[in-house]
Amino acid sequence: MPTLAIIGPYRFFFFSDEGIEPPHIHVRRDSAMAKFWLNPVVLAFNAGFTARELRQIGKLVIEHQLTWTEKWNEYFNQR
Secondary structure, three states, X not given: OOEEEEEOOEEEEOOOOOOOOOOEEEEEEOOEEEEEXXXXXXXXXXXXXXXXXXXXXXXXXXXXXXXXXXXXXXXXXXX
16 A cells, blocks of 8 residues: 555555556545545545545645656556
8 A cells, every 4th residue: 555645634545456547546544534536636536524524635635646656657557
């Protein structure tokens, strides 16, 4: 489960067995978790985050979209 970043209370990561799906990231804070597609950035799943938090997290995903897409491609293309 490669961690891409920890920003404030949020951990951004992907699972190592998800290379068959389009690039995306998961974000977790305590027991809340969400999934965002990276190209384009779209919320795919939410369990426990408020709408306000999702807007904040979405801004972080957009800010790091290129870097995290590169990390995804590096990880899954080397396997």
